[in-house]
Amino acid sequence: EEILEVGVRYKSLTLSVSLPSSANLYDLKDVLNRRTGIPVVSQRLIGFAIDDLEDHFPVAPLLFDGVKLLLEDLRPSSTPPTVPAQSTSPWQQRASPIVTPVAPVAPATGDLFNVNLITKHQKVVPELLRFFGACEIDDAFFTQSFELRYGYSHPNFVAGPWVDFYNRQIRGKEAIFVVNLHDEDDNDNAFFCSLVLARKELQQFFSTTQIPFFIGQITPEMCYDFQNIFQQPMKFPCMLVIQNIDNQLTVIDPILGLTTYTDVLERMKAARDSFALQLETRKQSQYKVENQRRELQEQDEAFNQSLRVDGEKQELKDLIVILRESKKEAIAQARQSVLQKFQKLMNSRTPVVTPIRVGMRLPDGSRLNQVFDRNDKFELVLDWVSGIVAEKLTDETFLDDDSAGFDVISGDEMDSMKVFPWSIEHYELVLSYPKQSFTVQNKDSTLAELGLGTQAMLLMQRI
Numbered sequence: 001e002e003i004l005e006v007g008v009r010y011k012s013l014t015l016s017v018s019l020p021s022s023a024n025l026y027d028l029k030d031v032l033n034r035r036t037g038i039p040v041v042s043q044r045l046i047g048f049a050i051d052d053l054e055d056h057f058p059v060a061p062l063l064f065d066g067v068k069l070l071l072e073d074l075r076p077s078s079t080p081p082t083v084p085a086q087s088t089s090p091w092q093q094r095a096s097p098i099v100t101p102v103a104p105v106a107p108a109t110g111d112l113f114n115v116n117l118i119t120k121h122q123k124v125v126p127e128l129l130r131f132f133g134a135c136e137i138d139d140a141f142f143t144q145s146f147e148l149r150y151g152y153s154h155p156n157f158v159a160g161p162w163v164d165f166y167n168r169q170i171r172g173k174e175a176i177f178v179v180n181l182h183d184e185d186d187n188d189n190a191f192f193c194s195l196v197l198a199r200k201e202l203q204q205f206f207s208t209t210q211i212p213f214f215i216g217q218i219t220p221e222m223c224y225d226f227q228n229i230f231q232q233p234m235k236f237p238c239m240l241v242i243q244n245i246d247n248q249l250t251v252i253d254p255i256l257g258l259t260t261y262t263d264v265l266e267r268m269k270a271a272r273d274s275f276a277l278q279l280e281t282r283k284q285s286q287y288k289v290e291n292q293r294r295e296l297q298e299q300d301e302a303f304n305q306s307l308r309v310d311g312e313k314q315e316l317k318d319l320i321v322i323l324r325e326s327k328k329e330a331i332a333q334a335r336q337s338v339l340q341k342f343q344k345l346m347n348s349r350t351p352v353v354t355p356i357r358v359g360m361r362l363p364d365g366s367r368l369n370q371v372f373d374r375n376d377k378f379e380l381v382l383d384w385v386s387g388i389v390a391e392k393l394t395d396e397t398f399l400d401d402d403s404a405g406f407d408v409i410s411g412d413e414m415d416s417m418k419v420f421p422w423s424i425e426h427y428e429l430v431l432s433y434p435k436q437s438f439t440v441q442n443k444d445s446t447l448a449e450l451g452l453g454t455q456a457m458l459l460m461q462r463i
Helices: 025-036 090-095 126-133 139-150 162-170 187-197 200-209 222-230 261-347 378-392 413-417
Strands: 003-010 013-020 043-046 069-073 175-182 213-217 238-245 248-256 355-361 367-373 427-431 436-438 455-462
Touching (some): 003 025, 025 043, 126 162, 139 187, 162 175, 162 213, 175 261, 187 261, 248 261, 261 378, 355 378, 367 378, 378 427
Parallel strands (some): 003 069, 355 455
Antiparallel strands (some): 003 013, 043 069, 175 238, 355 367, 427 436, 427 455
């Protein structure tokens, strides 16, 4: 009769069971009872082509090539059964010169293995990037090998140079991705590939979410590097869920050791939701910061604009003060010039030979009288009138009638600069009979040439 060789994995032990081809599940469990101390009724075997079978089913039709079974103890957690001494697993044998393996941990009820060996949200140091760079594997070869062994259901594997993968899909992006460190010689990887990665549910999840799934090949010597980076010994299978925000890589969930596809799926969904929440929180925070920055900028601009306006107003006021003082000085100089000319006129008078009595009525109603010679030029009359007006006014009031005045500051503040000195040029001297008017244009003519008789009454009025 043909002999069946059945491989069974229990915790850190790999058991090889030889059975006749006619053996059923009970026969297999009976052998395992003798090897592990677990009663038949408390055993659960995972890895058959069909799940939840009765013990009378034959073993041979239920197996498929290259896959070992997992043995689970269904008894409540208590003192672990005494298990015959067994050599360590292959990966421990390879890594033993470098890393001291962690002793198997008794699983809680419903869990196959303790998978939380690395603290979540551990920041990835630059050494990890170099570590991943050393884990390159041929993409096409790995995918083809996987599909030949476990079927076509699997995540969309990404392999090849790590640098190309990182620069193309991760760098500069807000992304979540998976790095699966694979060891071809380790038996746990076969279980993990067949019972987890080959599940259609996992394929559908990664296909829907478009989360990259990078495959890396690890060597025994690299276990020491892994331990230095994470301060934990290497354990297969090794599936690291990593996020990238602002080019800061963070391991948000390390899945180490054998587990079920449902556990992986739930943890991937939790990692995806946590990542999305972080992005939303970060977005809201950035939006809030941006609003605050914009408000502060607008306040600064308004304040600076206010300062500029105040500064311009002050500059204008200062300019007005300067111009006002300049105007005052110019008008005062103009009055003094008129007075000097008037004093010179009065001091240089010669005896009158042919007199003409000239009467003058000013715009304010006051009257003046002065005797001139018929041969005097009309300019003397103009200087005489200008001198009398300059004596009546002051330096601040020696202004033309149309001048705005120094104290006018309203609307356009430059109105206060519309001031100019009083001048005889803006007036005419009118003879009532015969009707004639004289201006500065007649200054070079003599009084006789202007037709003035022995006496003349002139009215000074605005032109």
